[in-house]
Amino acid sequence: MSEYNVAIVGATGAVGSRMIEMVSESKLHVKSLKLLASKRSAGTKLKYKDQELTVEETTPDSFAGIDLALFSAGGSVSKKFAPEAIKRGAVVVDNTSAFRMDPEVPLVVPEVNSEALAEHHGLIANPNCSTIQMVMSLEPIRERYGLSRVIVTTMQAVSGAGNRAIKETLDESRAYLDGEDYKPEVLPVKGDKKHYQQAFNVLPQIDVFEDDGYTHEEWKMIHETKKIMCGGDMDSNDIQVTATCTRVPVPIAHSESVYFEVLDKNANVAGIQEAISQFDGDVLQDDPDHQIYPQAINAAGKRDTFVGRIRPDQENKGAFHLWNVSDNLLKGAAWNSVEIAEYLDRMDLLHVK
Amino acid sequence: MSEYNVAIVGATGAVGSRMIEMVSESKLHVKSLKLLASKRSAGTKLKYKDQELTVEETTPDSFAGIDLALFSAGGSVSKKFAPEAIKRGAVVVDNTSAFRMDPEVPLVVPEVNSEALAEHHGLIANPNCSTIQMVMSLEPIRERYGLSRVIVTTMQAVSGAGNRAIKETLDESRAYLDGEDYKPEVLPVKGDKKHYQQAFNVLPQIDVFEDDGYTHEEWKMIHETKKIMCGGDMDSNDIQVTATCTRVPVPIAHSESVYFEVLDKNANVAGIQEAISQFDGDVLQDDPDHQIYPQAINAAGKRDTFVGRIRPDQENKGAFHLWNVSDNLLKGAAWNSVEIAEYLDRMDLLHVK
Numbered sequence: 001m002s003e004y005n006v007a008i009v010g011a012t013g014a015v016g017s018r019m020i021e022m023v024s025e026s027k028l029h030v031k032s033l034k035l036l037a038s039k040r041s042a043g044t045k046l047k048y049k050d051q052e053l054t055v056e057e058t059t060p061d062s063f064a065g066i067d068l069a070l071f072s073a074g075g076s077v078s079k080k081f082a083p084e085a086i087k088r089g090a091v092v093v094d095n096t097s098a099f100r101m102d103p104e105v106p107l108v109v110p111e112v113n114s115e116a117l118a119e120h121h122g123l124i125a126n127p128n129c130s131t132i133q134m135v136m137s138l139e140p141i142r143e144r145y146g147l148s149r150v151i152v153t154t155m156q157a158v159s160g161a162g163n164r165a166i167k168e169t170l171d172e173s174r175a176y177l178d179g180e181d182y183k184p185e186v187l188p189v190k191g192d193k194k195h196y197q198q199a200f201n202v203l204p205q206i207d208v209f210e211d212d213g214y215t216h217e218e219w220k221m222i223h224e225t226k227k228i229m230c231g232g233d234m235d236s237n238d239i240q241v242t243a244t245c246t247r248v249p250v251p252i253a254h255s256e257s258v259y260f261e262v263l264d265k266n267a268n269v270a271g272i273q274e275a276i277s278q279f280d281g282d283v284l285q286d287d288p289d290h291q292i293y294p295q296a297i298n299a300a301g302k303r304d305t306f307v308g309r310i311r312p313d314q315e316n317k318g319a320f321h322l323w324n325v326s327d328n329l330l331k332g333a334a335w336n337s338v339e340i341a342e343y344l345d346r347m348d349l350l351h352v353k
Numbered sequence: 354m355s356e357y358n359v360a361i362v363g364a365t366g367a368v369g370s371r372m373i374e375m376v377s378e379s380k381l382h383v384k385s386l387k388l389l390a391s392k393r394s395a396g397t398k399l400k401y402k403d404q405e406l407t408v409e410e411t412t413p414d415s416f417a418g419i420d421l422a423l424f425s426a427g428g429s430v431s432k433k434f435a436p437e438a439i440k441r442g443a444v445v446v447d448n449t450s451a452f453r454m455d456p457e458v459p460l461v462v463p464e465v466n467s468e469a470l471a472e473h474h475g476l477i478a479n480p481n482c483s484t485i486q487m488v489m490s491l492e493p494i495r496e497r498y499g500l501s502r503v504i505v506t507t508m509q510a511v512s513g514a515g516n517r518a519i520k521e522t523l524d525e526s527r528a529y530l531d532g533e534d535y536k537p538e539v540l541p542v543k544g545d546k547k548h549y550q551q552a553f554n555v556l557p558q559i560d561v562f563e564d565d566g567y568t569h570e571e572w573k574m575i576h577e578t579k580k581i582m583c584g585g586d587m588d589s590n591d592i593q594v595t596a597t598c599t600r601v602p603v604p605i606a607h608s609e610s611v612y613f614e615v616l617d618k619n620a621n622v623a624g625i626q627e628a629i630s631q632f633d634g635d636v637l638q639d640d641p642d643h644q645i646y647p648q649a650i651n652a653a654g655k656r657d658t659f660v661g662r663i664r665p666d667q668e669n670k671g672a673f674h675l676w677n678v679s680d681n682l683l684k685g686a687a688w689n690s691v692e693i694a695e696y697l698d699r700m701d702l703l704h705v706k
Contacts, residue, residue: 069548073469106543149614151504151666153506153597153610155508155555155599155601164633170530173526173530173553175532176528177523177526177527177530182548188644192644193643193644194643194644196644197647197650200526200602200603200604200649200650201603201648201649201650202508202601202603202608202648202649203648203650204608204610204646204647204661204662204676204699205644205646209641209642209644211640212664212667213622213662213663213664215663222667240611240666240668240669241668242666242667242668242669242672242674244506244612244662244674244676246508246608246610248508248555248601248602249553249601249602249603250553250554250555250602251553254558255555255599256694257506257597257610259504259595259600259612267568288545288561288566290547291545291546291547291558291562293557293558294557295549295554295555295556296553296554296555297550297553297554297558308557309557309566310563311566311567313593313595314565314595315577315593315594315595316595320512321595321597322627323557323597328375336619
């Protein structure tokens with residue numbers, strides 16, 4: 001069994017800290033772990049198992065001797081350093097959007113399209129958090145009944161915008177309760193012009209707006225879903241997808257209201273429930289009589305995608321609703337990345353060809 | 354011009370207090386206002402204009418001499434006392450679900466179907482809050498392009514469950530921030546078996562579950578929308594409607610992600626925006642370039658329905674998204690009820706035939 005020298009780039013972030021946790025619990029044989037971040041964060045000490053590791057500044061030479069590099073420090077960092085890591089022999093699993101739509105780069109949710117890993121050239125992209133939990137809940141349905149159309153509305157947690165967004169929402173909530181003023185500087189989008197109150201409010205903006213009126217987050221859900229579920233055929237209209245993404249004052253775990261149409265018009269709720277309950281990584285929580293349905297507060301800290309509230313559209317045969325919830329920092333980011341590495345290891349693909 | 358003796362039943366509730374405010378600002382000539390509630394709340398003193406009024410216990414004889422009775426004290430109170438009020442010559446505007454689906458009772462959003470008021474027999478039903486703001490945003494589109502299908506996901510404010518739900522959510526939020534335990538007893542549904550944390554969480558349950566897996570709130574959105582928009586023809590499949598209703602930790606104002614299909618496949622975003630901006634009671638807030646879109650914190654305290662984020666489904670001609678937000682206690686309840694009374698007065702219908 002192979003042993004790996006692992007690096008985490010962006011180790012001090014909301015996802016980075018979960019990556020450390022996921023690596024420490026992983027089935028991978030980790031020979032060494034190196035924590036990398038920006039110059040500003042260098043010197044920070046972080047726990048890994050029973051060790052205290054010191055965060056180092058990311059440089060090209062940081063990757064000498066590294067077998068696996070997990071990136072989650074923003075698209076520009078990935079664009080700059082991922083090629084340096086690959087050049088030095090590391091396989092990169094990138095949790096930013098930098099390379100996701102590159103036709104040469106596999107975009108992978110292991111339970112859904114692990115076969116795409118075989119095509120990697122040193123870099124595998126981790127999809128967007130909101131996309132991952134949606135395809136996790138739809139793939140078992142697609143396998144059983146075929147899937148033709150998806151209309152999703154998300155209610156996403158603030159941790160998707162990083163640790164500063166969590167702190168802002170909590171501080172702002174306290175200020176609201178105390179009747180004090182608070183000036184937001186992070187949400188809805190750190191780099192956008194205006195910032196709005198997220199505490200006790202819903203913001204229908206995640207990421208910046210595109211020219212067509214969709215946000216970039218909505219664009220990602222549409223195009224990443226097609227890439228993952230339609231085998232990379234980007235011109236495929238096999239599955240129509242459209243999305244509205246919103247942010248709610250929840251620290252961790254995204255919720256999604258998913259409306260979908262299947263090809264097999266004999267599809268039924270019991271069959272969908274069975275398919276989901278048998279799918280690796282999905283947990284069915286669907287018992288209205290006992291008020292059992294997925295909730296963000298219950299999903300936080302877990303690796304699974306929780307699915308419930310499955311019911312038919314009463315006027316359109318083959319159309320259904322479901323409600324899914326998953327920890328955006330784990331299955332939506334850190335766990336999916338480490339899981340990709342575990343699959344690579346198992347498939348003997350954890351090396352640059 | 355007629356003068357009216359007005360009564361508010363449920364005056365101490367979240368909606369009742371707004372009814373007092375809406376009556377005080379109304380164009381109606383109000384000769385007197387009587388505040389009614391349960392025995393428990395009798396004796397409470399409440400402000401109306403420059404007067405201090407004492408809340409009285411509701412009895413059949415409370416309605417002697419009353420011309421207009423606004424009910425918002427729960428379905429059982431309406432069922433018991435609305436007939437008594439009508440018997441004594443009052444016109445009842447009922448904000449509960451008690452009579453909404455009675456084919457003899459007009460269900461009215463004045464800007465949408467005021468013509469239905471002509472058919473009243475002493476009682477007019479005020480629709481459910483989440484339904485009202487949806488039909489307010491869809492009616493101008495239906496008028497211009499025809500409407501065939503609606504798929505909505507709501508993110509509703511806790512005030513929809515009353516003053517106790519607001520208090521619970523705020524107290525629970527503070528406990529969460531302080532790291533203290535809190536035992537919820539109201540949300541998601543006061544009368545249901547289990548109660549869950551709403552603070553920093555999303556609950557995909559509003560009202561109790563029906564046998565078909567839909568909640569009663571979802572049922573209301575589907576059937577009330579058809580009754581209001583299809584002229585009372587309940588067998589009509591003219592407009593297909595399906596819904597997912599969720600509760601978010603927001604005190605006031607519901608948000609709705611509405612996907613819809615129109616009949617005229619030449620419909621476009623500019624035409625929809627124009628129709629909405631010209632519709633009485635709607636305010637267009639749709640400028641992504643400047644991050645302008647409806648938000649709950651901005652809509653609270655206002656009577657309008659705010660609409661934005663209008664954009665086409667990129668794969669289905671004639672299909673669009675919109676995002677609407679409105680104060681569930683005002684247009685969703687108290688203001689719509691008082692507005693119904695103003696229309697009745699103007700149409701010379703504020704009397705029992």
